[in-house]
Amino acid sequence: MPLAAEPDDALEEGDNQQLLLATKGGPALEGLVVGSYCHDVLIRGGRVVGETLGGAAAFVSNVLDAASPREEEQEAAPFVVVSKVGRDFAYASEPAPARRPPLLCASPTTSFHAQFSEAAASAHAPDRELRRVRACDPIYPADLPDRRFAYGLAVGVAGEVLPETLERMIRLCRAVLVDAQALIRAFDGDGAVCHVSLEDTPYARLLPRVAFLKASSEEAPYVGVETARRRCCVIVTEGRDGCRLCWDGGEARVAPFPAVQVDPTGAGDSFLAGFAAGLLWGLSATDAALLGNFFGAAAVSQVGVPTFHPKMLQAVKEILEDKTTKRSSPCINGTTFTLEKSNMHDELHTALQETVRLMSEQQQADPANGNGGDICST
Ligand SMILES: Nc1ncnc2c1ncn2[C@@H]1O[C@H](COP(=O)(O)OP(=O)(O)OP(=O)(O)O)[C@@H](O)[C@H]1O
Numbered sequence: 001m002p003l004a005a006e007p008d009d010a011l012e013e014g015d016n017q018q019l020l021l022a023t024k025g026g027p028a029l030e031g032l033v034v035g036s037y038c039h040d041v042l043i044r045g046g047r048v049v050g051e052t053l054g055g056a057a058a059f060v061s062n063v064l065d066a067a068s069p070r071e072e073e074q075e076a077a078p079f080v081v082v083s084k085v086g087r088d089f090a091y092a093s094e095p096a097p098a099r100r101p102p103l104l105c106a107s108p109t110t111s112f113h114a115q116f117s118e119a120a121a122s123a124h125a126p127d128r129e130l131r132r133v134r135a136c137d138p139i140y141p142a143d144l145p146d147r148r149f150a151y152g153l154a155v156g157v158a159g160e161v162l163p164e165t166l167e168r169m170i171r172l173c174r175a176v177l178v179d180a181q182a183l184i185r186a187f188d189g190d191g192a193v194c195h196v197s198l199e200d201t202p203y204a205r206l207l208p209r210v211a212f213l214k215a216s217s218e219e220a221p222y223v224g225v226e227t228a229r230r231r232c233c234v235i236v237t238e239g240r241d242g243c244r245l246c247w248d249g250g251e252a253r254v255a256p257f258p259a260v261q262v263d264p265t266g267a268g269d270s271f272l273a274g275f276a277a278g279l280l281w282g283l284s285a286t287d288a289a290l291l292g293n294f295f296g297a298a299a300v301s302q303v304g305v306p307t308f309h310p311k312m313l314q315a316v317k318e319i320l321e322d323k324t325t326k327r328s329s330p331c332i333n334g335t336t337f338t339l340e341k342s343n344m345h346d347e348l349h350t351a352l353q354e355t356v357r358l359m360s361e362q363q364q365a366d367p368a369n370g371n372g373g374d375i376c377s378t
């Protein structure tokens with residue numbers, strides 16, 4: 001599919017307004033999630049302690065399905081996933097991939113071995129060593145659908161979101177949110193994950209056209225927060241300490257939620273999706289980060305892609321319906337983002353915290369709703 005023939009090529013940056021009008025008041029705030037599903041093998045003390053579905057796209061879909069606003073008549077949350085796997089993909093019938101099937105390739109599914117350290121992880125030290133043992137094909141610009149989206153999430157795990165693919169996402173989507181792990185991961189001869197400086201990658205020049213860039217505290221030094229915040233809003237996640245947002249001229253710290261961590265995998269992915277859902281509900285970025293922290297905490301409490309209790313989701317939905325104003329003017333729009341904390345930030349935090357408390361009481365009363373094992377402790 002030649003790029004030159006595509007309608008989005010004719011789109012100038014100023015045409016964003018036209019896109020806004022087309023979507024405003026329309027039936028769906030449709031999203032585009034780009035990044036591949038993968039196989040995660042969790043290893044502790046030389047022993048395999050878990051094999052799970054992974055890939056940021058799987059964690060992200062799970063949270064968007066759970067928390068993004070949707071119309072009554074919509075069966076599923078309105079977003080498309082562009083993901084690639086091989087014929088060996090073991091999780092085709094899991095809810096996240098089954099709902100939005102990946103593209104099948106001749107190459108094998110991307111696969112990671114996560115080696116957990118015996119020592120208890122501190123809030124900022126890397127809690128596991130990751131090694132990519134197999135890599136699927138990259139996602140090319142021509143793999144993306146030929147239509148416009150309200151928002152895009154670039155969430156690669158193994159370098160599969162090519163610079164030209166991110167560029168096309170930027171042209172197709174009104175606002176793009178990027179996980180730094182999609183941009184700065186490199187792999188040594190053994191597949192061990194290391195990082196390169198974002199400034200030295202072809203992605204750097206695209207930053208001014210990105211709305212939000214999320215990095216973990218381990219990735220932040222490679223992103224160069226002080227430079228990046230002049231180009232887009234940077235969110236640094238800090239594990240059990242919550243997160244901070246930095247933009248040109250301001251910053252905010254957002255408090256975490258309590259969690260008993262059993263597996264840190266997917267915390268950052270779930271954070272980003274919760275954050276995006278918050279923006280879709282019409283929250284300011286700093287308020288939306290509360291929803292990010294909420295789903296990040298929920299992710300570490302279970303092994304693999306978490307299952308959310310329907311009562312918990314209902315409570316979150318009621319809180320959001322109560323605290324947010326009409327969605328007719330969504331904040332997920334590069335020209336009208338509100339970044340600062342609103343005056344109901346603390347109330348929103350308290351209400352979500354109360355949900356965490358109720359759910360943990362319920363879990364204690366009914367251990368059958370447990371977390372399915374602990375990867376973090378011996
Ligand atoms: N132990 C924890 N307790 C409570 N919340 C947590 C915990 N760990 C993570 N979170 C939440 O999840 C968010 C993302 O976590 P973190 O900073 O560890 O991301 P990450 O390193 O990208 O995660 P991963 O690579 O494991 O997906 C945090 O900002 C926080 O809100």
Ligand SMILES: O[C@H]1[C@H](O)[C@@H](O)[C@H](O)[C@@H](O)[C@H]1O
Nearest residue numbers: 040054055056112157266269
């Ligand atoms: O950093 C991790 C890692 O690459 C995992 O293998 C994957 O499942 C997660 O999605 C990602 O955030």
